[in-house]
Amino acid sequence: MEKLEFVDRRNTNSSKWDGLNRQFGREGLHAMWVADMDFKVPQCVRKALADYVDLGAMGYMAVPESYYEAVINWEKMVHGYEIKRQWMRFSPGVVAAFHWAVRIFTEPGDAVIVNTPVYYPFFHAVTSNGRKLVKSDLVNENGHYSIDFEKFRSDIRANDVKLFILCSPHNPVGRVWTSHELRRLLNICRENGVMVVADEIHHDLIAPGNEFIPALQCGEPGEFDNMVIALSAPSKTFNLAAGQNSIVTIPDEKIRRKWDDFSSAISVNQGNPFGYIAAEAAYRGGRDWYDAIIHQIYHINFNYLRERLAKDLPGAAVSDLQGTYLAWIDMRGVMEPSSVKEAVLEKGKLAVDFGDWFGGEKYNGFVRMNLAAPLEYVKKGADALIASAE
Template sequence: MNVKEFCEKYYVERNGTNCLKWDALDTRFGDPELISMWVADMEFKTPECVTDALKERIDHGIFGYSYVPDTYYQAVIDWEYNHHGYKIEKDWIRTSPGVVSALYWAVNMFTKENDSVIILTPVYYPFHNCVKDSNRNLITCDLNYDNGIYTINYDKFEENIIENNVKLFILCSPHNPAGRVWKEEELERLLEICEHHNVLVISDEIHQDLVFGEHKHIPTASIANGKYEDMVITAFASSKTFNLATCLTSTIVIKNEKLRNTWDEFTKIYNQVEVNIFGLTAVEAVLKGGEEWYQALKEVILHNYNTVVDEMKEFPDTYIAPLEGTYLLFMDLRKYIPLNQIKEFTQDKCRLAVDYGEWFGENWKGFIRLNLGTHPDIVLKAITNIKDNLRNIKNK
């Protein structure tokens, strides 16, 4: 299935469907007429295997208490091994209503108030929120940035851990919004530092399936043949890959028995809810039958990325990073737009709703994050608006 065929078959208009991405533009941005390029959500219907499985469940007509079936566990285990080479066991798996929920739980179950938690910025803003909302001490370590290329400052990372007696590291892999797919040696160096200083690692790997070219997602817990597995808790979901965000079903992998027991005791107190039968049904179905859709989606994202790169050649100092992972693009506008005019330029002139750089870290104002998980026509319109308005500024 090529890009055109995929879009004709699966693209859907979302206005008027209680859609956060489009119908909340007035509330979130004060303007309902913007082109929505912000939240990590897509305009593509899920594969037929999902709707078929949900229809079958609905036709049964009973939506009572349920549990996680063995077939669900096996689908997760098979997908993780077949796509990422990580062999996990059923006993290690827990579920949560979302990866963000799991991050909030982890901060509260594995640290105390005023403990320090470190993150690599710029990074997805719920990483910041789950620490600050829980009355923990947020430690940010900026990635090195060199004209669109993001790398880790290991010395600063370790220095921050030592100076602040950090207890927990929340890792984003692949990294949102920088789009980095961390190499094995990068992950191993981070884990070495954390092990040396007794820092627990929570690895958010929700974008694990959205990796491009020669890049390969390496599950953090699998590094060095599982050497660090006992100090890593992994969180991932099918929600980004298959557009299932409100199915509220994510996977948590915890090999260490002591950590699992802590997780179970905490969730027994603070998460006394039943499993979501629709989420379990959708995720199991898509992991078993969504491969063709998934591969075609990646072609759409790659096509959209290439469109942006081609269109922005006139403005090379926007420093568009190579597409390694995620369907998100972090663009640097600082060479062209004064920092105090970024919102005016992006929203009022370009007519775009985007995620702003400062949402991901205080030192990243002047960047914007664009969502490539949408129809190519929407991406082309958005990037044309940026290009045309940059050209107007350049020609003045």
Template sequence: MKYNFDEIVDRRHTHSVKWNPSFIKAMFGDKELLPLWVADMDFKCPQPIIDAAIETAKSGIYGYSERTEPYYNAVINWYKKRQNWTIEKDSILFSPGVVPALYYAIQTFCRPGDKVVIQNPVYYPFLSAIVDNGCHPVYNQLQLKEGKYVMDFEDLENKVKDPKVKLLLLCSPHNPVGRVWTEEELKKLGNICIENNVLIVSDEIHSDLIYKGYKHVPFASISDSFAQNSIMCTAPSKTFNIAGLQVSNIIVPNKIIRQELASTLEKTTNKFPNIFGLVACTAAYEKGEEWLEQLLDYLEDNLNFIDKFLKEKMPEVKLIRPEATYLAWLDFNAVESDEKKLENIIQKKAKVALDEGYIFGKGGEGFERINFACPRSILKEALERIERAIHN
């Protein structure tokens, strides 16, 4: 089946956080902004997911639901096939989302006052999960070298020596800088953490959205010692545009760590997953691959479109080309490095809603994150608005 990613689906006046005018007004102060911010896609999800949801809807009974054999098999087979990662059924915990899982991990393995490492600029709920649980962030800031972000291992090694550091939240691939960490980078990071008794929570929610020429390596697949020292956060939500169905799979190979995390999950969250999330996840991993391949081609073309547009019409704005994710990190420092003035240009003059770079922490100032998982016509309109705002 050929999917049409150029189709405009009107999401205004639905429950969409991204598009609903009242939500945009509350977030940005102006309901007219063209939204390319929060990370969901403006594409309909694969037909098998729609069919599975309709089938379930038609049953007319939406009682308490549990994960069954087809669900587990779909998850296990997907990761084996796509990422060559072997997952044991017993190691798969359920969470209604990856962000909640980050909170549960911190609640389980840290006490208030403990420290957690993050690699900023990074997806902002990483910081919230730390401070909301009474812990302190330790910043191992990413370094931008010749247009590419790299980890600062020396800094990491120094910082994790502090016995108060209990966890590291890894974003792999990284949002917003778009890096697909190589096996070598992950090995260095993992070894430093293991030597210093720091548990790694690897958020791999974007790991299916990898561009040609790059390969995602699941952290836990590297070695048994890495598997035993990790909590792997995965989900079909970004890949298949089903974030509203609240389903994620938290894979914890280490039995003791798993039991402790499972105990927090049981106390904190709903034990029985949403039925629509379960059937969608199963259908996605069983039958969504063809759609995903077409999606990746479309996204890569969108990325090329941004690249060409910037080079031709806004050369002062630099694209940090993502190796994964549908989020591009744009360097506006040559236009305006003052974060509030830049925000003003994007929101008030261009009338576009992006994620401001500074919300991702230090290192994000002067940058904007654009979500390019939308029909090309919308992307074009957004870039043209920004170009006019900068040049007029």
């Protein structure tokens, strides 16, 4: 395993560390919010980027076929997933991609459904484009989340939903959906003529013992090709968010044509060389680093957090982290839900994502903590949660 190298990101124009005042109106918080890592990217990525900088030739780039091969080989090696070269398209980030998808696959006023609590930019993609947001809540049983399929179906029918933005694995509740769950969701969508955008950005970040199933692979081969597009990227896996390089997988030719017409109309067909070079290097040479990050997140950090809170803050319910590096913690057993935000910020001096961001006030009392950091940071985060309850 490659050794993970800590990087102190304070004073590096980091959103997470240097954007505290903007988000929380305070400085000096311990930052465990924005979903990126406090580790350096793999050595092979730094080398590839340094070589490119050294060469100094920074004119227009023809994206090499070797980039696509690297992505395809990674998916095959890690997930047994066979993506075809002609299915792959570019977007400058997954957030941009699902915003575009809302524009491409729905009309103004159409309804778009999401499973709350969920990654909040999903809401913006819908509402800022003049579409109607339908929030269909997951079921929470003692911190374990599941889907109420009947409710999902009736929410779709009652609102004449046209598009579903699926989060798989699910940020913030950490579920890795089973193929059975995915098939049921997609079958309900099919019955009701709902197209699906699967945000699979966290798909490499899976706790041992769980298996990620791509939405496009959850049925018989090709079964859902004519209603699903999938979004992924190396950004979460290898801490490459700054590269703004993500992959849109569209097996269906008609759907692909719509995507291509849109990207041609806005004239965004490819990204910057830094993103491609970093992604290709990571997918080719980052396996040892990836094994190390998986070990760090699940074996070291999450185990520590769960055990420490069970011992010193037993009223907090920590959801099982099946995937993503974002722990979802229910603090309602510790204090009044409406007090959690102030207590965590003021007493704990801790910056986390707060529950209400993911779907409104009913999620007050929950926090999402980023565990893609050295154990020392996780210990500090646990100390801070405990201190916030004193």
